[in-house]
Amino acid sequence: MESSNTTARNANLRYVIIGAGMAGLLAAIKLKERGETNFIVYEKGDSIGGTWRENRYPGLTCDVPAHAYTYSFAPNPDWSAFYAPGPEIKAYFEKVANDFGVMNSIRFNREVTGCRFDDAANRWDITLVDGTTDTADVVIAASGVLHHPNVPDIAGLESFAGKAFHSARWDDTAELDGARVGVVGTGSTGVQIVTALQPRTAHLVHFQRSPQWIMPVPFFEYSEEDRAAFRANPSLIDQIRYSEEYWENIYRFNRALVDPHGPDMQAIQNVVLNNLETSVKDPVLREKLRPNYIAACKRLIYSWCYYDHVQQPNVTVETGRIDHIEPAGVRMQDGTLHELDVLVLATGFKADRFIRPTVVTGRGGVSLDDAWSVRPSAYYAMTIPDFPNFFMLNGPTGPVGNFSLIDIAERQWGYIEQLLEHLRHGAKQVAPKKEAFLDYEERRIEAAKKTVFGSGCTSWYLDAEGVPASWPWSYEAFAEAMSKPKFEDYTILS
Template identity: 70%
Template sequence: MTAMAATENGKKLRYAVIGAGMAGILAGIRLKERGETDFVIFEKGDGLGGTWRDNHYPGLTCDVPAHAYTYSFAPNPEWSAFYATGPEIRGYFNGVAEQYGVVPHIRYNSEVVGCVYDDATHQWEVTIVDGSKHVVDVVIAASGVLHHPKYPDIAGLDSFEGTCLHSARWDDSVETAGKRVGVIGCGSTGIQIVTALSGHSERVVHFQRSPQWIMPVPYFEYSDEDRQAFRDDVQKIDDIRYGDDYWSGIRRFTKAVTDVDGPEMKEIEAVVLRNLEDSIRDPELREKLRPNYRAACKRLIYSWSYYDAVQHPSVFVETGGIERVEPNGVRMKDGSFHELDILVLATGFHADRFIRPATVTGRAGASLDDAWSRRPTAYLAVSIPGFPNFFMLNGPTGPVGNFSLIDIAERQWGYVDQLIDQLRSGTHRAVEPSQAAMDDYEARRIDAAKRTIFGSGCTSWYLDAEGVPASWPWSYEAFSEAMDAPKLEDYLLHA
């Protein structure tokens, strides 16, 4: 590690940040702002950007308005459209990391395979895949959620003789024009890929185990004049990022999630139902696309063009069960067969792994795998009893939904930074939540989560192994208030 840097309080600390995605870059920037220089961002990939590095499939677009999907301190006047594409977003993160001097702190191809806490020194030993070890005072786990691809358990999948690829492992050399393409999966990714390939590929078969409710949203490109106006007056960007159009939607959505029979949820259900009824002309197709669960039980799909794309003559929606994959296509349970050249697995990620498969051993030999044997969880989504000086950004039980996770990470950092102040002051050498605080939080969270729309009776990646929504179950305002300042009485402070 590099020489230790003194903070404004005089205490010298060393940091390991795990992951160079959105949250890891944020952590690096905020540490530098505090005058910290002795930190390393360990990144398992060969570049930064996290999910925006791993994903580059056709049609990749963020469903959060571009000007809202930016760091609060780094507005971007150059977005090409109201919703930004994946390559643009990755370029944004690269630019911000360069601008704020974070890049020299990143170690690429450096997957963290283990973290061990030393009870005597109150330090962590972080082991990298190459066998090197780094001793630090604080670990910031910014590994994210969606980075371990999930492959479907379908008989014969390995027998397919065409091109088969997961959406998060897209091969840009694959030519889709004029080909017969099957897309398995109906989340945002599957919707975006089918939309991009409609009218481009000879035939697109969209295999849907359960169709999605589609929330219609506006889409428009920014003109050169628009971008110049954003450059000349940052207030125009702030009016979008902090304006009522965006935040009233966030408040309405989170209210609907937590009050499932309230007027906000009824409004959302009415909008998505009207979108289906008014957009799909063919009655048979309309019924294929009609979900049998409530809106927002799964993560809502925001799209301005899927219903148009799915009615293109080249697209076929298949809602029957898959029997098996054969060398040249997919056989359905009713005996029908779809001959394919390319099979795309838009089947998501293992959302319960977070920092794992790295092994994390905390105080008194505590194992993170044991702590998470029932479900991944963290106190207020940022810290875990038995794992001092170990903090997470966008960790388990954090808010999820149709809003910017950058805002979530920034609020979490403000909270974590105040906990680290306990170490910077020199008064304490370690901080962790008490088991009592964790147990109380988790009991209240589980009870509330079961009563959210996420627990209303559908399958989704929001649910843990026991079917409990693995998310923050209260309002966005409640989360913001919780992140304002730690309640130190809920923490163990080790001298």
């Protein structure tokens, strides 16, 4: 029987949340706020924080203004700077989890290895890494995107005599002061590490496969007087988070992403080009740092000081190709050897994994790996046909870019809550119809190819077929879509 108008109240749904990062904590807090008590959060790590736990490298900073990178219901008057450092962000999430009373609902070091939907019982059977099991009426997959390190396959890496490690597996025993350090990778992480380590090292080599456009941004610390004012008058925080200027910047930036040949992208291109031309004095270095693609085709780098640091005499920007690693350092294809004591691999993450390697099996034995054999995708980034009562936060094809994913997750939760109401009122299964999903994907792919992400560069935004794995429409269109599900696009079984 199919129904969209269920009435019987099911007040004891069991929820399993996977992940205790930003999105998982959001789900737990929102469930608790509405009086739900039968939920648990399984976290594979030993503490909360998600990407802010995984990443501990020097220079780690969020590139979203701190007062915008907070839950709407939990402003933080005590940020130390306009862009908050990583340890403060992790501490913020810990404080929020404690303040909202969800810490006791989290089980640490309990990685979920399997989720199988039981068709007869209309529930999910959960398997944990230690062999224990659980059941759930609802699964909230809040496992994040960037948490499976992408370690490059460079010949001889294991032979390096010094310390070599991925940026998300930072080795605190590595001696950095006065050392010769190599950093592979020019994304946000690589740029932040270079700016932090340059003053500390004897010599630093930044291995650059492709240069990045750098968006100059303001940076300043908040004084104790500033923080006292925020504490005394929280509306001052709202004036930052909800300011017309901030949101118009978000809307304008997203218009540029959607229309890479329009005036908004041209304005961005002018800013980053002027930043390069006026900031880098050496014409040879300037050409090394000049990208050959449109700004934001790769994730735009926000930095107030990278060009300053990379021009220091103890920095070499290496644009040649690495041939192999040997005990003494990095050997280039032209024969050059960069002798190093420490090698940092700021080479990003496998952005197509999401909840995997957890084995997820849906209705009728359908495998998530099979469903995602071409590319990871979900209906409006949250739900998948044949995987009933399974909801993703910041799942595949969601908005990505230089804006707060907290805001994205909060909007997604508002959408999910409206679907959960059907389960709370007696429905057994809620899942998108295949035809609705296929229509969404067809429209999304066609639009995504026209965005800046599809304009000709390589990036982690692209799936295995070169299609941008992102929301391809405006931010306003996303907000509108999240305001209310199209219930006619869902199969709701009672």
